[in-house]
Amino acid sequence: MLLIVCLGFLLSLAMLFISKIIKGKWAWLTTLIPLSTFLYFCSFLDDIANNQVIKITYNWIPTFKVDLSFMLDGLSLLFVLMISGIGTLVFWYTSSYLKGHEYLDRFYSYLGIFMSAMLGLVLSDNLITMFIFWELTSISSFFLIGFNNESESCRKSALLALGITGVGGLFLLAAAVILGQVTSTYTISEMLTMSNEIVMSSSYVFIVILVFLAAFTKSAQFPFHFWLPGAMQAPTPVSTYLHSATMVKAGIYLILRFSPILGETPLWNTTLITIGAITMLYSAIHMLFRTDLKAILAYSTICALGILTFLTGLGSYEALVAAMVFIVVHALYKASLFLITGIIDHETGTRDITKLSGLKNGLMPIAVVGFIAALISGGVIPTLGFVGKDLIYESTLHFKNNTWLLTGIAITTNVLLFYGGFLVGVKPFLGKKPEALPHLHMPSIRLWLPPMLMVSLGLILGFMPFLLGDSLIMPGAEILSRGESGLHLKLWHGFNNIFWLSTLTIVLGFILYLILKPSDRLKTSADKFEFLSPKSISGYVVTIFKITSKYWTMLFQNGYLRHYVATYVTFIIVLVGYLLLQDPVLRIDYNSLADLTVYEIVIIMIMLLSTLFTVFTPSRLAAVAAMGIIGFAFCLLYLFYSAPDLAMTQFSVDTLTVILFVLVLYRLPKYLKFSKNYLRVEHGILSAIFGGMITFLILKVISEPKNSEVSNFYAENSYVLAKGKNVVNVILVDFRGSDTLIEITVLIVAAIGVFGLLKLRLKARDKK
Amino acid sequence: MEILLAIMTGVLYAAGTYMILRRSIVKLIIGIILFGNGVNLLIFLLGRITKGNPPIIAPELKHFADIYADPIPQALILTSIVISFGLQAFAIILVKRAYKVLKTDDLDMLNTLDEDS
Numbered sequence: 001m002l003l004i005v006c007l008g009f010l011l012s013l014a015m016l017f018i019s020k021i022i023k024g025k026w027a028w029l030t031t032l033i034p035l036s037t038f039l040y041f042c043s044f045l046d047d048i049a050n051n052q053v054i055k056i057t058y059n060w061i062p063t064f065k066v067d068l069s070f071m072l073d074g075l076s077l078l079f080v081l082m083i084s085g086i087g088t089l090v091f092w093y094t095s096s097y098l099k100g101h102e103y104l105d106r107f108y109s110y111l112g113i114f115m116s117a118m119l120g121l122v123l124s125d126n127l128i129t130m131f132i133f134w135e136l137t138s139i140s141s142f143f144l145i146g147f148n149n150e151s152e153s154c155r156k157s158a159l160l161a162l163g164i165t166g167v168g169g170l171f172l173l174a175a176a177v178i179l180g181q182v183t184s185t186y187t188i189s190e191m192l193t194m195s196n197e198i199v200m201s202s203s204y205v206f207i208v209i210l211v212f213l214a215a216f217t218k219s220a221q222f223p224f225h226f227w228l229p230g231a232m233q234a235p236t237p238v239s240t241y242l243h244s245a246t247m248v249k250a251g252i253y254l255i256l257r258f259s260p261i262l263g264e265t266p267l268w269n270t271t272l273i274t275i276g277a278i279t280m281l282y283s284a285i286h287m288l289f290r291t292d293l294k295a296i297l298a299y300s301t302i303c304a305l306g307i308l309t310f311l312t313g314l315g316s317y318e319a320l321v322a323a324m325v326f327i328v329v330h331a332l333y334k335a336s337l338f339l340i341t342g343i344i345d346h347e348t349g350t351r352d353i354t355k356l357s358g359l360k361n362g363l364m365p366i367a368v369v370g371f372i373a374a375l376i377s378g379g380v381i382p383t384l385g386f387v388g389k390d391l392i393y394e395s396t397l398h399f400k401n402n403t404w405l406l407t408g409i410a411i412t413t414n415v416l417l418f419y420g421g422f423l424v425g426v427k428p429f430l431g432k433k434p435e436a437l438p439h440l441h442m443p444s445i446r447l448w449l450p451p452m453l454m455v456s457l458g459l460i461l462g463f464m465p466f467l468l469g470d471s472l473i474m475p476g477a478e479i480l481s482r483g484e485s486g487l488h489l490k491l492w493h494g495f496n497n498i499f500w501l502s503t504l505t506i507v508l509g510f511i512l513y514l515i516l517k518p519s520d521r522l523k524t525s526a527d528k529f530e531f532l533s534p535k536s537i538s539g540y541v542v543t544i545f546k547i548t549s550k551y552w553t554m555l556f557q558n559g560y561l562r563h564y565v566a567t568y569v570t571f572i573i574v575l576v577g578y579l580l581l582q583d584p585v586l587r588i589d590y591n592s593l594a595d596l597t598v599y600e601i602v603i604i605m606i607m608l609l610s611t612l613f614t615v616f617t618p619s620r621l622a623a624v625a626a627m628g629i630i631g632f633a634f635c636l637l638y639l640f641y642s643a644p645d646l647a648m649t650q651f652s653v654d655t656l657t658v659i660l661f662v663l664v665l666y667r668l669p670k671y672l673k674f675s676k677n678y679l680r681v682e683h684g685i686l687s688a689i690f691g692g693m694i695t696f697l698i699l700k701v702i703s704e705p706k707n708s709e710v711s712n713f714y715a716e717n718s719y720v721l722a723k724g725k726n727v728v729n730v731i732l733v734d735f736r737g738s739d740t741l742i743e744i745t746v747l748i749v750a751a752i753g754v755f756g757l758l759k760l761r762l763k764a765r766d767k768k
Numbered sequence: 769m770e771i772l773l774a775i776m777t778g779v780l781y782a783a784g785t786y787m788i789l790r791r792s793i794v795k796l797i798i799g800i801i802l803f804g805n806g807v808n809l810l811i812f813l814l815g816r817i818t819k820g821n822p823p824i825i826a827p828e829l830k831h832f833a834d835i836y837a838d839p840i841p842q843a844l845i846l847t848s849i850v851i852s853f854g855l856q857a858f859a860i861i862l863v864k865r866a867y868k869v870l871k872t873d874d875l876d877m878l879n880t881l882d883e884d885s
Binding site for chain 2: 561562565566569588593594595596597600601604607608611612614615620623624627630631634637638640641642643644645646649650653656657660661664683684686687688690691692693694695696698699701702706708710711714715716718719720725726727728731732736739740743746747750751753754757758760
C-alpha cells in the first residue's frame with residue numbers, strides 16, 4: 001500500500017528524467033498512475049462492504065510514536081476512490097487541455113505530489129503523518145495555483161491560499177500534540193475508544209477549536225473562505241481536482257473522522273451547524289453576483305462545503321450518511337461542470353456568462369453532458385443528486401431543535417445551488433450564438449470523455465444508489481456514528497414531506513433561473529461592499545502587520561554599526577547588571593590582595609593617562625602613539641606579574657601594530673569629529689556605565705575563592721607527561737596543540753588577506 | 769593592587785566602547801585594540817596575580833616547589849594577543865583600501881552600495 005500511495009511522488013521524481021517524453025504526445029501515459037491506484041483500491045471494495053477495517057503499519061519514527069500507519073475503512077475508501085478516480089480523469093483531460101504547454105512536466109509532477117499527499121492524508125491513521133500529508137497538499141496546491149507564475153494575480157492568489165491553508169495546518173499540528181498528550185497516542189483508531197476521556201479532559205475546548213480552525217481554513221468555511229475564489233486562477237484541471245473535488249474536502253474529512261471522537265457535545269454540534277449555515281447562505285448569495293463561470297463554481301463549491309459542515313454538525317446517523325452521499329454527488333457534478341467550463345474556455349476563449357450563449361451549435365454532446373450535470377446539481381429525479389438532497393432534508397427534519405429554521409436554510413441554499421448549476425451547465429448552450437464567438441467544433445475526446453463518464457456515473461448511481469450505499473457509505477457511516485446502521489439508500493421513497501420539499505426546491509430554483517439574469521450591473525453593485533468582506537479585512541491586517549514589522553526592524557536593524565554596538569552593550573549592561581544587583585555587596589579579603597608598590601602605581605597612572613589621551617586627542621598620530629604606550633605598559637605589567645611570555649609577545653605585537661598604523665596613516669584623510677555632541681555625551685555615559693560594570697564584575701570575582709583544579713593538572717603533568725618546564729608553552733604547543741595549529745592557520749589566512757589587499761590592482765572603472 | 773587593576777580594566781572597556789561607537793573607521797580600530805587590551809587584563813585578573821613566580825619549573829625539579837602564577841590565563845592571553853594582531857593588521861589594511869576606493873573615513877558613508885557613492 002505504501003508503494004501505491006507513493007506512486008505520485010515517484011512520478012514527480014521520475015519527471016526529472018522523462019520530461020521530454022511527457023511533453024510530447026505521450027502525456028496521457030501519466031494517466032496510468034491514478035488509474036492503477038484506482039484499480040488497486042477497488043480490490044478492497046468487498047472487504048470494506050463486509051465491514052472490515054484494513055490496517056497496515058510501517059515503522060517510521062517509533063520513538064516519537066510517529067508511524068506510517070494506514071487505515072482503510074468506508075470513509076477513507078470513499079475518499080481514496082474519489083481521489084484516484086477523478087485523478088484519472090483529470091490526468092487524462094490535462095494531457096489534451098495543456099497540450100504542448102511549456103511546463104507540462106512540472107504540472108504533472110505537482111499533480112502527482114498532490115495525489116500522493118491527498119491519498120496519504122485520508123489513509124493516515126497517525127495524526128502526525130496526517131499533518132505532514134495535510135501540509136503537502138497545501139504546498140502542492142500553492143504551486144498549482146501559481147502555475148501561471150508570470151501573472152501577478154496568480155502569484156498573489158497562490159500566496160493567499162498557502163497562507164490560509166498552511167497556517168490552518170499548523171493548528172492541526174497543535175491539535176495533534178494536545179490530543180497526543182491527553183491520550184498518549186497519535187493513532188486515530190486508538191483515540192476512538194478514548195472518546196469519553198478526551199471530552200472530559202480540560203483541554204477538550206482547545207482541541208475542538210484547533211481542529212475547527214484547521215478544517216475551516218482547508219475547507220474554505222466562513223470567514224476563511226476567501227482564498228478559494230482566488231485559487232480559481234489555477235488551470236481548470238486543478239480547480240476541478242483540488243479546489244472542488246478533493247483537497248478542499250480534506251477539512252470535511254477531518255471533522256467527519258473526528259466526529260466519533262470529539263463529537264456529540266453542544267460546542268461541537270452548534271459551532272459546525274452555525275458556521276456551515278453561514279457559509280452556505282453567504283456563498284450562495286455571493287454566487288448570484290458573479291459572471292465568471294469559474295467564480296460561480298467557486299462560490300457554489302464553498303456553498304457545498306458549507307452544507308457538508310452543516311450536515312456533520314447535525315451529527316445524526318442520517319446526517320452523516322447524507323454528508324457522505326453529498327460528497328460523492330458534489331464531486332461528480334462539480335468536477336463535470338468545471339471540466340465543461342474548461343472546454344468552453346478552451347474553445348471560445350472566454351468564461352464570461354454574459355457573453356456566452358448558443359454553444360449547442362457545434363458542442364451538442366457537451367451541452368447534453370452539461371444539462372445532466374445541472375440536473376444532478378439541482379437534485380432532479382432520477383439522479384444521485386436527488387438521493388443526496390432527500391437525505392439532507394431528512395436529516396434537518398429529524399433534528400430535535402429549530403427544525404424548520406434549519407430546513408429553511410437548507411431549502412434556500414439548494415434553490416440557489418440549483419440556479420448555479422443551471423447557470424453553468426445549461427445557460428451557455430441555449431439561445432442564439434453571438435457573432436463574436438468563433439466557429440465551434442467538437443474538442444478532442446480526451447476533453448469531453450471525462451465529464452461524460454462522471455455524469456453517467458451520477459445517473460447510474462441515481463437509479464441504483466445501493467451500489468454506492470452498501471459498499472462504501474454504510475460501512476463508513478457505521479464507524480462514524482459509533483455502530484448505528486440500517487439505512488439503505490433508495491431513489492424513491494413515495495410521496496412524503498421530503499418529496500414535496502424536494503419538488504418545491506426544484507420549482508423555485510427553476511423560477512429563479514428564468515427570472516434572474518446575471519449581469520455586470522449586479523456584480524458592480526456587490527463590489528461596493530467589498531471593503532467589508534473577510535478578504536479585505538485580512539488584507540488590512542496584513543498591511544498593518546507589514547508596517548509594524550518594518551518599524552520594529554528599523555528599531556534594531558537600522559544599518560548603522562554604532563547603533564548595533566550600542567544595542568548590544570545596552571543589552572549586556574541590562575542582563576549582567578541585573579544579575580550583579582541581585583547581590584550588590586562586595587566581600588573582598590583585603591589581606592589576600594597583592595601589595596601596592598610605587599612602580600606599579602606609576603605604570604597604572606601612565607596607562608590611565610594614555611588611555612584618556614587616546615580617546616580625546618584631536619591628532620591621529622598622537623592617538624596611535626598613546627596606544628603604543630598603553631601596549632608597552634602592558635608589557636611591564638605582565639613582567640611584574642610573572643608572565644614573561646606574555647610580555648615578550650605583547651612587546652613585539654604592539655611594536656608591529658604601531659608601525660603598521662603609522663605606515664598607513666599618511667594616506668588617510670583628516671582625523672575628523674563626525675558625531676554630534678549630544679551623541680558623544682550619550683555614548684560617553686553608556687561606555688562609562690559599561691566600564692564601571694566590568695570593574696564591579698572583576699571585584700565580585702576576586703572576592704570569591706579561586707578554583708585551581710585545571711591549572712594544577714597542567715602544572716603537575718607539564719614535565720611528567722610532556723617533558724617541558726615552561727608550563728605556558730607546554731599548554732600551547734602540546735596539550736592544546738591543535739588549537740594552536742588552527743590559530744596559525746587563521747593568521748596565515750589574515751596574512752594572505754593583507755597581501756591580497758595590498759597587491760590588488762583596481763580596474764579603471766572602480767578607480768574613478 | 770587588584771582593585772586598581774580592576775578599575776584600569778573598566779577604564780579600558782569604557783574607552784574601547786566609546787571609540788567603537790564613533791563614526792571614524794580609524795577610531796573604530798583603535799577602539800577595538802583598547803577593548804582587546806581590556807579583555808586581556810580581565811582574563812589575567814580572573815587568574816589572580818602572583819608576583820615573581822612565573823609558571824616555569826625549576827631545572828632540577830619535576831614539579832613546582834613554590835607557589836606559581838596560573839598558566840591558563842597566560843596561555844589564553846597569548847592566543848588572544850596573536851589573533852587580535854591578525855585582526856588588527858587586516859583591519860588596518862582594509863581601511864587603507866576602503867579609503868583609497870571610497871575616499872571617506874566615515875562609517876555612515878559606507879552604508880550604500882559602492883555603485884551609488
